[in-house]
Amino acid sequence: KTYPYIKANLNEKFPNFCITRKIKKDGSKYFGPFMGGVSCKDILDILQLTYSVRLCHTQINSKPKRECLNYHIGRCTAPCAHKVDEKEYAAQVKSALSFLEGNYKEAESLLTSKMLLSAEGENFELALDYKNKLNMLSKLEAKRITSLSRYIDADIIAYATNNLYSAVNVLVTRKGIMQGGSSFALDEAYINDGEALTAFIVQYYSNHEVPSEIIV
Numbered sequence: 001k002t003y004p005y006i007k008a009n010l011n012e013k014f015p016n017f018c019i020t021r022k023i024k025k026d027g028s029k030y031f032g033p034f035m036g037g038v039s040c041k042d043i044l045d046i047l048q049l050t051y052s053v054r055l056c057h058t059q060i061n062s063k064p065k066r067e068c069l070n071y072h073i074g075r076c077t078a079p080c081a082h083k084v085d086e087k088e089y090a091a092q093v094k095s096a097l098s099f100l101e102g103n104y105k106e107a108e109s110l111l112t113s114k115m116l117l118s119a120e121g122e123n124f125e126l127a128l129d130y131k132n133k134l135n136m137l138s139k140l141e142a143k144r145i146t147s148l149s150r151y152i153d154a155d156i157i158a159y160a161t162n163n164l165y166s167a168v169n170v171l172v173t174r175k176g177i178m179q180g181g182s183s184f185a186l187d188e189a190y191i192n193d194g195e196a197l198t199a200f201i202v203q204y205y206s207n208h209e210v211p212s213e214i215i216v
Contacts, residue, residue, distance in 0.1 A: 002207060003033030004040045008097060013086060014079035015093050016054045017047055023209050031100040033172060033209065043100075046133050048075040049114070050107045051096040104137050111137070154213040159197045168200050174211075
C-alpha cells in the first residue's frame with residue numbers, strides 16, 4: 001500500500017501543487033506521506049484559501065488565458081492569465097512550502113481573519129468552512145511529537161514476536177509531525193528476529209520513501 005503525498009512542482013516558472021502516490025527524482029518537492037485521518041485534499045484546500053497558489057496543470061505561456069472561477073473567488077492569483085508576476089507568485093509559493101513544512105501560525109492567522117470577515121459580512125457558510133479548516137490545523141499541530149526535533153523526518157519501527165507470530169509497526173513522522181502508522185503481520189519463517197526485521201525493512205522501502213532516519 002502506498003500513501004499520498006503533496007507534490008510541489010518546482011520545475012515550473014509558476015509552480016503548482018497536487019496529490020501523488022509516486023515520488024520521482026524530478027526536482028519537485030514532496031511532503032508526506034499523509035495518513036491517520038489527514039486529508040491531502042483538505043490541506044490543498046487550505047493552501048488555496050490561504051496562499052492562493054494554483055492546483056491546476058494548465059500550461060502557462062506568453063499568451064494569457066482567461067482566468068477561471070478560482071481567481072474570482074480569491075483562491076488563485078491566476079498566473080495563467082498574467083494577473084500576477086513571477087516574483088509575487090514566488091512569495092506565495094514560499095509561504096505555501098513553509099506551511100507544508102509544519103509552520104502553521106501564518107495560516108492560522110490568515111484563516112482566522114477571513115473567518116471573522118465572513119461572519120461580519122453574514123456569509124456564515126464560508127465562515128464555517130474557515131472554522132473547519134482551523135480545526136484541521138489544530139489536529140495537525142496535535143500530531144507533532146514534542147520530544148523530536150521540529151524538522152526530523154524519521155520512521156520508527158517496532159518489532160514483536162511470541163515465537164509463533166511476528167508483527168512490525170511503522171510510525172511515520174515528517175518535520176517532527178506524526179503522520180500515522182501501519183502494522184504488518186509477518187507470515188514467513190525466519191531463522192532469527194534480526195533476519196525477519198531486515199527482510200521486512202528491505203521489502204518495505206522498495207515501495208516507500210526512505211526518510212533521513214530510521215529508528216528501530
